[in-house]
Amino acid sequence: MKKSRRTFLTTVSMLAGGSMVSLPSWGFGLGKTKLKVTLVGTGVRGTSFWGKRLVDQYSDLLEFVGLCDINPGRLAYAKKYIGVSCPTFTDFEEMVSSTKPDLVIVTTKDSNHHKFIIKGLDMGCDVLTEKPLTIDEDKCQAILDAERRSNKNLIVGFNYRWGPYSTKIKEMLMKKAIGKVTSVDFHWYLNTYHGASYFRRWHGLRQAGGTLWVHKATHHFDLLNWWLDADPAEVFAYGALEHYGDNGPFRGENCRVCEYKKECKFHWDITKDRRSMDLYVANEKYDGYVRDSCLYRPEINIHDKMSAQIKYANDTIVNYSLTTYSPFEGWRIAFNGTEGRLEAWLDIPYVKNENLNQSELHAAEMNQDGKDKLDHEPIIVHKLWKDFETTHVAMERGGHGGGDKRLHDKIFKNPQQEDPFDRAAGVRDGAMSILIGVAARKSIESGHPVRIAELTDLEPRAKRL
Known part of the structure; x- marks a missing residue:
């Protein structure tokens, strides 16, 4: 039929x-x-x-x-x-x-x-x-x-779940490679190319993007919720704006007309980016949106350094941080469990003794042409009283680590295929990911922990359904 x-x-x-x-x-x-x-x-x-x-x-x-x-x-x-x-x-x-x-x-x-x-x-x-x-x-x-x-x-559209590296972490946790997970350290580093770009755009305004606690970190919080197979219950956070915004030594109207082009290490010449010129600059006259705004403009009102502790409904504790002006872009995570510890990371340059071009790194991640060569990245499992073991995961860099095309294929091409890793994300997943960021903002403002259940009518679950 x-x-x-x-x-x-x-x-x-x-x-x-x-x-x-x-x-x-x-x-x-x-x-x-x-x-x-x-x-x-x-x-x-x-x-x-x-x-x-x-x-x-x-x-x-x-x-x-x-x-x-x-x-x-x-x-x-x-x-x-x-x-x-x-x-x-x-x-x-x-x-x-x-x-x-x-x-x-x-x-x-x-x-x-x-x-x-x-x-x-x-x-x-x-x-x-x-x-x-x-x-x-x-x-x-x-x-x-x-x-x-x-x-x-x-x-x-949570694409990070679909990358082979993230999926392998999920598989290992599902198989209880370290027993029951009890705590997590998760740290994400945005470099002075990609991280800075958020402060040039509308994302630098809390009223437009909800701060990077929501716009960017929602990716990371969704991964945590999915990896841990549980909902967040309580958040306590710190955050500040101390690098961008009115902290800058000078400022201009935008990068194109700025008199400090030679002095500003963050100067970005949008005229060398044909797509940005055609999509944004050519159409500023219609709505006034400027793509290369000054990242030192005083109206910026989001945090550029962030740290949070998240308690999950299953009693797992997470220590999370987001840095927006790191010399390199990458992330590292460690899961502590009753039977050991799992460590994973991507794009930490000194681990492989690599000198990565940070602007090219982001461009490669966003690339969608599907011609990326395979690479292999390690995941380390330390068992209690045993030597550590290394698993090498085949993955590509383009399309957000291969997640983009796999997400699209699932939605539009292979909906009938069962997914043992439960990577499809719906409204509850979207809500639980942003509510961590919302709670973090509120915690910074109040100086107190914020309970997720106080924000909407969703009740956190010790196990996702």
Whole structure:
């Protein structure tokens, strides 16, 4: 019996939302109607990962029936760059009403995610949103309510879960390689190329991106929740802005016209980035968004150093930190358990005696061409009273460590394949990841621990369902 792509997407979304369902053993093709997709938000992530890559890789399975953005110039660029012939809209409801999509993809500014998620669900569509789900607990509750009343479903695009290296960690923890996990040390380092870029953009404003506790760290918190197979229960945090913003020795209107180009180590020449010039600079006149804003501008109001302790509902304790001006970009994690310790890391240059170009490193991670060569990275397991053992994991650098293409394949190509690692992410996953960051912000402001259960009507579970 043939099934529609709408039925397919609903089934996948139900799985992502945590419903206990079995996926039907069928795929796309064979004359079935293509999935009708719309995209709202035509910035760099929307036009590339959720735009051009879908067209390039899955045009036999889906078709874009509408693009939406408040900036008509970016819309025109996006239509050409993605390679579609669909109509464009500056009004979201008009787009959904006229095109009747099966799926709405949301890649707008974080502070607006909730508007389009809720409208999409209420208008009868399944919705896929970029991380983070939203930026505060009130918007989060509104999304939870909308998903419940809509009889539709929401997928959150957590790609880090799908990378082979992250998946191998999950597999080893599932097999109790170190017994029951009791505590975790998790430290993420953003370099002075990638980390600094957040402070040039709208992400530097708390009201737009919720701070990096939410916009960036939601990736890391989702990994923790997934690895530990539990929900966070309480957060205590510290944070400050002491490097960027009004801490700078000088400032200008933007990098292009700044009189301190030769003195500022953070100067970025956007004119050498053709895509940024075409997507952003050429269209500043429509909405005033400046992509190369000064990272020393005084209106920046987010933290640039962050540290938190997270207590999970299963009593695991996590010590987490995020640095935004590290000399190198990478991360390291250690899980302590009743039977040993598991250590993992990526891109720590002195471990391999590598001298990595930090700007090229980020470009390679974002690359989506699929031509990346395989590399092997270690995971160390120390058993109590035994020598340590090393497992080498085959992985690629591009597409966020190979996670991007695997996430897409699961959603659009291989929905019928069972996943023993439960990597599909739905509304509860999205909520629990951002609520750690929201709780961290509140803890910094109050000087007290913040309980996750006080933020929305979700009750933390000692084991995820």
